[in-house]
Amino acid sequence: MTAKNYEAWGVLESDYPRKGAVEEQLKFLLRYAILAPSGPNTQPWKFAINGSVISVFADLERSLPHVDPDNRTLFMSVGCAIANLVAAGKHFGFSTSSNYFPRGSENNLAAEVKFEPGGSSMSGGDLFPEITKRHTTKDRYENQMIEISILDDIKKCIDRPGFVLSYLCDKDSKSMMADLVSRAHQIQLAKKEFRQNLGEWLRNNWTGEPDGMPLYTFGVPDAVSLGFPVAFKEFDLSRAVIYRDSGLIHGCSCLGVLTTDQDDRPAWTLCGTLLENLLLKATSYGVSASFFSQPIGLPELRTELESSIGRGHPQLIFSLGRALPMRSTPRRPLEDVILESSS
Numbered sequence: 001m002t003a004k005n006y007e008a009w010g011v012l013e014s015d016y017p018r019k020g021a022v023e024e025q026l027k028f029l030l031r032y033a034i035l036a037p038s039g040p041n042t043q044p045w046k047f048a049i050n051g052s053v054i055s056v057f058a059d060l061e062r063s064l065p066h067v068d069p070d071n072r073t074l075f076m077s078v079g080c081a082i083a084n085l086v087a088a089g090k091h092f093g094f095s096t097s098s099n100y101f102p103r104g105s106e107n108n109l110a111a112e113v114k115f116e117p118g119g120s121s122m123s124g125g126d127l128f129p130e131i132t133k134r135h136t137t138k139d140r141y142e143n144q145m146i147e148i149s150i151l152d153d154i155k156k157c158i159d160r161p162g163f164v165l166s167y168l169c170d171k172d173s174k175s176m177m178a179d180l181v182s183r184a185h186q187i188q189l190a191k192k193e194f195r196q197n198l199g200e201w202l203r204n205n206w207t208g209e210p211d212g213m214p215l216y217t218f219g220v221p222d223a224v225s226l227g228f229p230v231a232f233k234e235f236d237l238s239r240a241v242i243y244r245d246s247g248l249i250h251g252c253s254c255l256g257v258l259t260t261d262q263d264d265r266p267a268w269t270l271c272g273t274l275l276e277n278l279l280l281k282a283t284s285y286g287v288s289a290s291f292f293s294q295p296i297g298l299p300e301l302r303t304e305l306e307s308s309i310g311r312g313h314p315q316l317i318f319s320l321g322r323a324l325p326m327r328s329t330p331r332r333p334l335e336d337v338i339l340e341s342s343s
């Protein structure tokens with residue numbers, strides 16, 4: 001029997017209420033929105049359905065002040081949920097239009113997505129089947145080989161002016177990035193408040209919690225996972241973390257850095273939407289990703305990365321490779337993230 005906190009992954013396309021009211025259909029689409037990735041699986045989103053529009057809100061009560069002080073990762077995560085929502089809407093025959101930050105960039109209303117009948121599920125390629133297959137790789141890659149043609153196709157998902165994906169595939173670039181990520185870990189994991197804040201979201205391998213990161217995703221054995229969250233909060237485990245991340249950087253096929261022209265909530269959110277499209281496309285090729293947010297969270301290292309890349313505001317570093325399938329991570333029940341109506 002599937003534990004309650006993993007039930008969301010059992011969503012079945014055949015349960016779509018084809019003959020139901022539009023609100024019922026839109027509620028079903030949200031079952032796919034909540035499968036989006038989020039740093040560190042906080043699932044910082046709320047939704048309200050009003051007629052044919054879904055309002056997507058950022059849930060700032062789920063922010064991590066010492067890990068993600070600007071809420072950059074939080075808004076990117078909300079953008080990932082929007083991508084899933086749109087992909088699901090298109091798949092079930094809606095045409096969609098997304099209006100980002102309709103009440104201004106400081107409002108928590110990240111987007112209003114309007115659904116109208118008559119869309120074609122095939123326009124832009126159907127990413128929907130990948131939503132339930134995607135997961136983040138946090139342990140190691142089995143195979144570095146990704147054909148250039150696949151990398152090129154994945155890159156096409158970053159298709160908005162002002163948003164750029166740079167690939168860094170050579171050995172020297174990987175060494176540069178491994179060094180940057182290592183320095184970020186050394187700085188951040190030396191701070192108790194950082195460890196406490198992030199440690200709140202680490203879970204043992206038997207977790208019944210609906211959110212956070214179970215340690216099996218990092219390859220931590222069951223017995224060790226029991227004491228790990230407490231140890232992580234108490235001690236500076238940067239050496240082990242650096243060792244793992246170095247493997248994911250040197251052992252990947254290619255690194256990607258997403259940069260944007262603007263550096264505000266709308267840019268972060270839209271960047272998240274494009275990122276999730278990219279991750280779904282990668283999944284369709286059997287390619288998975290690993291993320292390295294740490295250097296972006298430190299202004300001095302962000303600036304250093306910006307000069308290495310030579311453009312824009314860096315928003316996320318990730319690696320791509322082929323990995324073994326991984327058990328999914330928990331999700332909150334849909335009822336917990338649906339608001340009665342948008343106000």
Ligand SMILES: Cc1cc2nc3c(=O)[nH]c(=O)nc-3n(C[C@H](O)[C@H](O)[C@H](O)COP(=O)(O)O)c2cc1C
Nearest residue numbers: 037038039040041073076077135136291292293329
């Ligand atoms: C914007 C963003 C940033 C992330 N940053 C990191 C990171 O720095 N390190 C990491 O291990 N995982 C990172 N993740 C991955 C999340 O931990 C992962 O999505 C979450 O645990 C849910 O697991 P899943 O993606 O396998 O569904 C990030 C995810 C997003 C969307």
